[in-house]
Structures are given as structure tokens and as C-alpha cells.
Amino acid sequence: MDTQVRTPQQIFMQPQRLLVPLFQRPYVWNQENQWMPLWQDLERVANRLLASPDQQQPHFLGAVVFQQIQNPTGNLQQRTVIDGQQRLTTLQILLDSLHAEINLVGEVDASKRLELLIRNPKEYCDHNEDQFKVWPTNKDRQAFNEVMAMDMPATYQSLKNKDSKLVLAHQFFSEQFKRWLNEGGVDEIPARVKAIERTTRELLQIVVIDLTASENAQEIFETLNARGSQLTAADLIKNFVFQRLLEQGADIESSYSNHWKQFETGFWEQEISVGRVKAPRSSIFLNHWLICQTTEEIVSREVFSRFKSFADYDVKPMTMPALLERIHAASIKYKDFIDRGDVLEGAIDRIGLFLYRTKAMEMEVVKPVLLAIFDRDQDQIDLNDINASLEIIESWLIRRMLVRGTTKAYNKIMTEMIKVIQKTQKGQLSSALKTFLSNQTSDSSYWPDDKEVRSELSNLMVYRKIGRGRLRMVLEAIEDYRRGWIGDQISMSGVRVRRGTYAIEHLMPQSWDRYWPLTNGYTEQNRNDRIHKLGNLTLLSSKLNSSVSNGPWDSEEGKRAGLLQRDVLFLNRSVTDEAGLVWDEQKIDARTEDLIDDILSIWPVPLGHQSSVRTKKETSKIKITVQDLMGAGLLQSGQVLYSSHSKFPDVTAVILEDGDIGVGDEIFKTPSGAGDFIRNKSTNGWSFWLLDPETKKSLRDIRTQYLDQLIAEGADIEADDEDLEII
Known part of the structure; x- marks a missing residue:
């Protein structure tokens, strides 16, 4: 060998x-x-x-x-x-x-x-x-x-x-x-x-x-390929640090107890998702800290090698005990950020709100910027200026999310932002960041203006195109805004909406055909185009049961009555009180525009700001296959599939090594092809085939899990044969 x-x-x-x-x-x-x-x-x-x-x-x-x-x-x-x-x-x-x-x-x-x-x-x-x-x-x-x-x-x-x-x-x-x-x-x-x-x-x-x-x-x-316990970046850095401490004659026990032991607690060992990569929080923190120190893009695979060169060359003549103390001080601030953002009920400061909202957007990439903002002497920190800076960064992030701008260059943008932070004097940070983001002109970094955000959201099926956690966060922000939490103003009510717990509900239900006759002048397609629009969505403290959720709008046990019975939010008052006895396409359109008005006020841009000329958006149409789900580890070769149809209770299929579906001696390229063969008619195979007949978990559930991740990352998904119905 x-x-x-x-x-x-x-x-x-x-x-x-x-x-x-x-x-x-x-x-x-x-x-x-x-x-x-x-x-x-x-x-x-x-x-x-x-x-x-x-x-x-x-x-x-x-x-x-x-x-x-x-x-x-x-x-x-x-x-x-x-x-x-x-x-x-x-x-x-x-x-x-x-x-x-x-x-x-x-x-x-x-x-x-x-x-x-x-x-x-x-x-x-x-x-x-x-x-x-x-x-x-x-x-x-x-x-x-x-x-x-x-x-x-x-x-x-x-x-x-x-x-x-x-x-x-x-x-x-x-x-x-x-x-x-x-x-x-x-x-x-x-x-x-x-x-x-x-x-x-x-x-x-x-x-x-x-x-x-x-x-x-x-x-x-x-x-x-045997399953072993792979060393993390934090493990490798720990070994390196303590070897150097030993070489420098430092007090190993004291250094471990005072500056490293904390990294071996549950908080720091918890696995965190960054895109599709999972790693202990300690490794992610060290990655973010290095980015902040070097102002370089550093991916997870490079953390250990870059740390070694940083310790050996970038910070000479700093001793390892001094470097370890510096890392420890940053980790205390980092944990404080996360703790503030994890507060889901009651009062929350601007830093905590920023952390909560960026967590909902799955924007771990922004944490090095926070470290940079607070990695200065205490007398250089102006909290009002910092709060204003966070509002600017949040507006840039959320507006780009709402227009589904690409995130692939965000690592680079964050390093550029850190450079701005490091050279800006006290009290001038928000102004410097506002100028920096306003001057971005590329598709990967520009700051969308009011016109573009309104144009995008007016007809966007946000429920399908924006991840659930992100969408809920936006609706929560609108609820807070309507309660009086405007900018740095404190609401007279004194209470913010509970974060991260409300369910997203369609006002006009997705299954509308039984109780919701078409409005005069509108086609079935007109209605379906509006079902997932912003104006047809709200938050509820608990999900309505399906009979109420899909029931008629105005009756004793209808949708409007169900909303009134549930801890009604300000978001719902314009629906239950003002919309009255009818909820239709025109009211969805009108409410969409009202909610967009709120969004533009919550996350403003500088006065007179206009987006740079944006190239025509290229949508990434992705046709999902069983092979893709296997590659993501969600399905395995040899997995048995079961029929969900009552007429074919004993029919099974098997996932083959190349992602094809085997039914007896027949082989099919897609789940729907296999379903067509069984039923002798067009069939949505994603729904037809179950992975578990007891729990009713279907291929469609696995596909949705995969799609949700792609949507969260900004992909525009092709529907495959998703619209076919099982009869």
C-alpha cells in the first residue's frame, strides 16, 4: 500500500x-x-x-x-x-x-x-x-x-x-x-x-x-468507511493549543479550567446546522472568530490549518496563554449573543432581536460581524450606534431574502463589512455601514429598494417560496409593528408577540373547493394564484382543526369564528373586524399591499435609495429525483415502499441502487412511473408510495424535507409531477 x-x-x-x-x-x-x-x-x-x-x-x-x-x-x-x-x-x-x-x-x-x-x-x-x-x-x-x-x-x-x-x-x-x-x-x-x-x-x-x-x-x-468518531476543528485546535502551552511552560491546569473547559459543556458541544453542514457550536465559533480576526473567507474544512498559521505568524509575538485568553473573552460575548436571541417571550433588546431574526433566516454567516462590532475597547462602543447598525444590516438581509437574492457571496460581503467596522471610529458605525451597503451594485450584494420589494411580494406565492421559519419571523415582526414596536419606540402595550411558536394559517384554505365558491369574474387559476400570497396568511396561537380550517368563512363554526376564538392578534383584526362576512380575492390583494407597507416601514432603506440595475433573475429550476434524496442520506438503496391506496394494500416496491423503483420484475425511472404501472393511470408517485404504512410517512414527506432546505437557501423549485392527483 x-x-x-x-x-x-x-x-x-x-x-x-x-x-x-x-x-x-x-x-x-x-x-x-x-x-x-x-x-x-x-x-x-x-x-x-x-x-x-x-x-x-x-x-x-x-x-x-x-x-x-x-x-x-x-x-x-x-x-x-x-x-x-x-x-x-x-x-x-x-x-x-x-x-x-x-x-x-x-x-x-x-x-x-x-x-x-x-x-x-x-x-x-x-x-x-x-x-x-x-x-x-x-x-x-x-x-x-x-x-x-x-x-x-x-x-x-x-x-x-x-x-x-x-x-x-x-x-x-x-x-x-x-x-x-x-x-x-x-x-x-x-x-x-x-x-x-x-x-x-x-x-x-x-x-x-x-x-x-x-x-x-x-x-x-x-x-x-467504518463509522468512527471524527475529530472536530475544536478538537484539533485544542490539541494544538495545549501542545504549545506545554512547550511554552504555561500552567496547563489553570489554562484549561479558566479558558477551555467551558467548550466541553452542552452549550458548546451542541451540533448546529450551517447550510447542510453540521458541527459543534465550539467549532463554528472558532470559525467565526478566525474570520473576524483575519477578515478572510474561511470555510469549515480550513479552520484548523488557518488557526495554526494565524497563531504561528499573524499574532506574533503574542504568547499562547494570551491568545487563549483572547479567544475565551470572545466566546463569552458570543454565548451572550446567542442567549439573547433565544429569548422567545417577553422583553428582548435590539441585539437579541437581531440574533433571533438572523437565526430564523439561518444566517450564521453574520455572527463574525457581531464579534467584530464588539471586539473593541469598551470606551469605543456606542450602544445606540450599534443598535442602528444592526437595523441597517437586518434591513439589507431581510429585503434580499424577500426578493430571493442569492446568498452565495455572503461570506465575502461579511469580511468586507468587518473591514469597514474595524476602521470606523466610535459613533460613526451606522453611517459607515449604511454607505457601504447602499453602494453595493452586484446581484450578490445590492440592497433592494421599496419598488423592487413591493413588485416581488405583490404576486409572490410566499408560502411556497420562502421557508416557514423565515415567513413566520416576518409575520411576527408585522404583529409587533402593529402593536406599536416601531423602530426604537417601546409599545404602549409593553408586550411583544411570542416568538417562534405561532402557526402559519391560510385564511382562504388550500382546500377551498367545497365551501368557497368562485367569486364572480375570477377563475380557478386566479384563486389558486392568491392562496399562498402574503395577504392570505396569518398567525394563530394554535392550528385550527381541519374541519374549521377548510370550512366556510362566515358561519357559527366557520373560519372567521375560529379566528375570533383564538387569542386574536393585531394581524387578524383587519380580517375579522374589517373584512366582515366576506373573504375573497380582492381582500387578499388589498391585505397583501397593507402588509408590504408594514414590511417597508419595519426594514427601511436610506431616503432616496434606489436599487442598482439588477440583471434578470435566473431561477434555478431543480427537478428532484429519488437519487438526489439518496445522495442527501434521506433514502437508502433496498428500502421498501408500500402502497398508500386502499385498492392495492399488498403492493410493495423497492428503491434500487441507482434511484430507480423496482416493482416485481419491472423497473421504473420515477415513483410516478411505478405508480402509473400499479394503477394504470396518471399517479403522483411521491404521495402514492409510503416508507412506513403505520405512520403514513410518504416519499412526498421526504421530498418536502429536502425541498424546504433548498427553499431556505434561495432555490426556485420545479414542481416535477407534484400537481398530479391521486384518485
């Missing part, structure tokens, strides 16, 4: 074939879970290299396992891919798409260097497929061959395998490379080509475990 850290240049440079065995699963990586994170890592390293050519910080991609194949001397060298075939296949797709885009901008030398990493010289090829460095499992070969051999510029929609994940991956990376290469204009293209080409060839690192032909590959594979 030979184990080495290698780059794509070292792995792919020599003439060879890396063969994926037929029994391995097909290619399953997708944009949300793998391609986009990989691209963001690549882009970050390239940007760093572009800004400072001497700053070479490699990015670790993981490990692969090869096993040598004995073949005659002089033949093309071959190895079997035991583990890591998804990563290797993606790298080949990525390199090929970069090669194509570099060709299109005329950078010949860089193109030739990349060519050596994606094609074997023809002198080594006895067969056409020998040209490829990686040869995937047979189910993917046709698509791989087609997309790797096509001419550029590509017309992906004309390919036979246009729906293959391999083709979609190639298209995704091509689009990203094209955008990045042209981002700085024609004059910058040569420098950008050099940076991105060097990044992909030399600054990505992979651990390669190379087995001889006689070694037991299965045993090694099982050992590598």
Missing part, C-alpha cells in the same frame, strides 16, 4: 486508465449537494490566488483508493477505483469543461496543459475509450463518452443524454467557468485563466491510497 497526497496534475498526468467496476453505483452527485460546494471552494482558492499570487493555500478534496491491475509491459497502465469514483468522475468533467472554456478564450498554452489531464495520447490507445483517463461504470459510459467528446461551444440540449447528471455537471461547471473568466472584462482574462488553471491542476489535494494487485481491497474499503 502506498499513500500520498497528490494533486489532479499528479493523478491524471501519466497515461493511464482508472476503471470504475461495474458493481459500483452510477454517478449520483448533483448541483445542490456537491457541484456548487465544489465550485465555491474552487472559486475561493482561485480568487485568493488572483489577489495574491504568493498566497498558495491548497484545498483538500478527500481520499480515493486505487488497486493496480496486472497487465503486459508496454500496455496502457490501468487501476481499479475502489473508492472515490464520484469525486474522480466529477474532476474529469470539471477539467474538461474548463479546458473547453479556456479554448474559447484563446489561451492555447493553458489549454494544452489541461488536455494532458483529460486525454491519453493516441499512441497509447488501442480502442476509442482508451483516450479517457477515467472510465465510469457501464450505466454512465454513454453519457460520459458523449459529453466528453462533444465540440464547444456546446448545445447541451441536443445531446441524447441531456438529462444525465454527467451532462448536467458539465453544463454547470462550464457556466461557472465562463462567468468567472469574464467577470473582470477582456483585459483580465489571461490572469484569470492562469489563476483558475493553476488552482485546478496544483492547488486541489487528494489523498491517494494505491493498493497492489494482491492486497485485500474490500477489507481496506470497509476499514476506511
Whole structure:
């Protein structure tokens, strides 16, 4: 066994074939879970290299396992891919798409260097497929061959395998490379080509475990994939810190008790979600603290290595005890922030409200900014100025959320914001941040104005397009505003709405057809377009039961009576008192505009502020497959599915390794295809198939769980066959 850290240049440079065995699963990586994170890592390293050519910080991609194949001397060298075939296949797709885009901008030398990493010289090829460095499992070969051999510029929609994940991956990376290469204009293209080409060839690192032909590959594979207790960033930093303390002759016991022991309590060991990554709060805090100190983008995988270089070079001659004390002081403030934001009832200060609302938006990315604001001498802190600053940042975040602006550059924006904070004098912070955010002009950072927010929300089906926690937070803010909590004013009522507990209710129900006849002049589509609009949503202290929720508006046991019986909020008074005996499309539209007025007042922009010219919004239409849910760990190969239909109580299906659905000897590409086969009519397979006949948990529930996460991250979701009905 030979184990080495290698780059794509070292792995792919020599003439060879890396063969994926037929029994391995097909290619399953997708944009949300793998391609986009990989691209963001690549882009970050390239940007760093572009800004400072001497700053070479490699990015670790993981490990692969090869096993040598004995073949005659002089033949093309071959190895079997035991583990890591998804990563290797993606790298080949990525390199090929970069090669194509570099060709299109005329950078010949860089193109030739990349060519050596994606094609074997023809002198080594006895067969056409020998040209490829990686040869995937047979189910993917046709698509791989087609997309790797096509001419550029590509017309992906004309390919036979246009729906293959391999083709979609190639298209995704091509689009990203094209955008990045042209981002700085024609004059910058040569420098950008050099940076991105060097990044992909030399600054990505992979651990390669190379087995001889006689070694037991299965045993090694099982050992590598065994479930173990992985060291966190906090664990690694702790070991590093206390080793240095020992070397410096510090009092280890005192340092541990006074400055580190707290990190081993339940609060700090609690796992927190940051996007799709979960990590102990202690590791996330150390990540945020490092970002605040360095004003650099630092992802979770880089925390330990960046901490080491920070301790060894950035803060010299600070001793490790002094550095540990500094970390401890920041952790006290960090915990105080979180505790303030976790107060769900009663009084809450501006800092706590900011933390609660950003938590509802899943914006952990903003915490380094808070650390920076308070990482100053006490005599430099002006609380009124800080509160005004938080209102500005919150307005920027929430307005962008409501217009569904991209969040992918937020790490970079936060580091720029920290730089503004660090150079701004006492009492001038809110003014500096207002100027900084007002001057943002890119799609990833501009501050939406009143006109754009109103235009977006007037017809947006917010219930489907904005995550539930985020939407509830907005409705809570409107309720507080109507109670008199305006800006820094204290309401005469003295009571804020209870946070994080109310249920979102549709005033006109989603199942309206039985008791809610169509209004004259409106079609069924007109009504359905309004069901999920802002003006048709409210908060209730407890959910109405389904009979009341779906019942008529005005009757003794109808919807209006149900609202009146439930601890009525100010949000509901305009509905129960002013709307009277009728709730229809016109009143939904009118209430939508009223709620938008409140939103614009709660989260204002500077007087006269206008959005920069925004490019046409590109919606990411994502068709969710069973394979995607398997890749996210929500479904497994071999899982049995059960019929939900009373006419087919004994029918079962099974999820196959590639995400297909098996029913007896028949195989179907989608759940609905399998449902159609059983019922002999159009069927929503996501609802038809249950994972558990006792709890009635369906594929649709799992799909919704996955979609909610994507919606929370700003994706615009394609409905698949969601609108089909089961009869």
C-alpha cells in the first residue's frame, strides 16, 4: 500500500486508465449537494490566488483508493477505483469543461496543459475509450463518452443524454467557468485563466491510497468507511493549543479550567446546522472568530490549518496563554449573543432581536460581524450606534431574502463589512455601514429598494417560496409593528408577540373547493394564484382543526369564528373586524399591499435609495429525483415502499441502487412511473408510495424535507409531477 497526497496534475498526468467496476453505483452527485460546494471552494482558492499570487493555500478534496491491475509491459497502465469514483468522475468533467472554456478564450498554452489531464495520447490507445483517463461504470459510459467528446461551444440540449447528471455537471461547471473568466472584462482574462488553471491542476489535494494487485481491497474499503468518531476543528485546535502551552511552560491546569473547559459543556458541544453542514457550536465559533480576526473567507474544512498559521505568524509575538485568553473573552460575548436571541417571550433588546431574526433566516454567516462590532475597547462602543447598525444590516438581509437574492457571496460581503467596522471610529458605525451597503451594485450584494420589494411580494406565492421559519419571523415582526414596536419606540402595550411558536394559517384554505365558491369574474387559476400570497396568511396561537380550517368563512363554526376564538392578534383584526362576512380575492390583494407597507416601514432603506440595475433573475429550476434524496442520506438503496391506496394494500416496491423503483420484475425511472404501472393511470408517485404504512410517512414527506432546505437557501423549485392527483 502506498499513500500520498497528490494533486489532479499528479493523478491524471501519466497515461493511464482508472476503471470504475461495474458493481459500483452510477454517478449520483448533483448541483445542490456537491457541484456548487465544489465550485465555491474552487472559486475561493482561485480568487485568493488572483489577489495574491504568493498566497498558495491548497484545498483538500478527500481520499480515493486505487488497486493496480496486472497487465503486459508496454500496455496502457490501468487501476481499479475502489473508492472515490464520484469525486474522480466529477474532476474529469470539471477539467474538461474548463479546458473547453479556456479554448474559447484563446489561451492555447493553458489549454494544452489541461488536455494532458483529460486525454491519453493516441499512441497509447488501442480502442476509442482508451483516450479517457477515467472510465465510469457501464450505466454512465454513454453519457460520459458523449459529453466528453462533444465540440464547444456546446448545445447541451441536443445531446441524447441531456438529462444525465454527467451532462448536467458539465453544463454547470462550464457556466461557472465562463462567468468567472469574464467577470473582470477582456483585459483580465489571461490572469484569470492562469489563476483558475493553476488552482485546478496544483492547488486541489487528494489523498491517494494505491493498493497492489494482491492486497485485500474490500477489507481496506470497509476499514476506511467504518463509522468512527471524527475529530472536530475544536478538537484539533485544542490539541494544538495545549501542545504549545506545554512547550511554552504555561500552567496547563489553570489554562484549561479558566479558558477551555467551558467548550466541553452542552452549550458548546451542541451540533448546529450551517447550510447542510453540521458541527459543534465550539467549532463554528472558532470559525467565526478566525474570520473576524483575519477578515478572510474561511470555510469549515480550513479552520484548523488557518488557526495554526494565524497563531504561528499573524499574532506574533503574542504568547499562547494570551491568545487563549483572547479567544475565551470572545466566546463569552458570543454565548451572550446567542442567549439573547433565544429569548422567545417577553422583553428582548435590539441585539437579541437581531440574533433571533438572523437565526430564523439561518444566517450564521453574520455572527463574525457581531464579534467584530464588539471586539473593541469598551470606551469605543456606542450602544445606540450599534443598535442602528444592526437595523441597517437586518434591513439589507431581510429585503434580499424577500426578493430571493442569492446568498452565495455572503461570506465575502461579511469580511468586507468587518473591514469597514474595524476602521470606523466610535459613533460613526451606522453611517459607515449604511454607505457601504447602499453602494453595493452586484446581484450578490445590492440592497433592494421599496419598488423592487413591493413588485416581488405583490404576486409572490410566499408560502411556497420562502421557508416557514423565515415567513413566520416576518409575520411576527408585522404583529409587533402593529402593536406599536416601531423602530426604537417601546409599545404602549409593553408586550411583544411570542416568538417562534405561532402557526402559519391560510385564511382562504388550500382546500377551498367545497365551501368557497368562485367569486364572480375570477377563475380557478386566479384563486389558486392568491392562496399562498402574503395577504392570505396569518398567525394563530394554535392550528385550527381541519374541519374549521377548510370550512366556510362566515358561519357559527366557520373560519372567521375560529379566528375570533383564538387569542386574536393585531394581524387578524383587519380580517375579522374589517373584512366582515366576506373573504375573497380582492381582500387578499388589498391585505397583501397593507402588509408590504408594514414590511417597508419595519426594514427601511436610506431616503432616496434606489436599487442598482439588477440583471434578470435566473431561477434555478431543480427537478428532484429519488437519487438526489439518496445522495442527501434521506433514502437508502433496498428500502421498501408500500402502497398508500386502499385498492392495492399488498403492493410493495423497492428503491434500487441507482434511484430507480423496482416493482416485481419491472423497473421504473420515477415513483410516478411505478405508480402509473400499479394503477394504470396518471399517479403522483411521491404521495402514492409510503416508507412506513403505520405512520403514513410518504416519499412526498421526504421530498418536502429536502425541498424546504433548498427553499431556505434561495432555490426556485420545479414542481416535477407534484400537481398530479391521486384518485
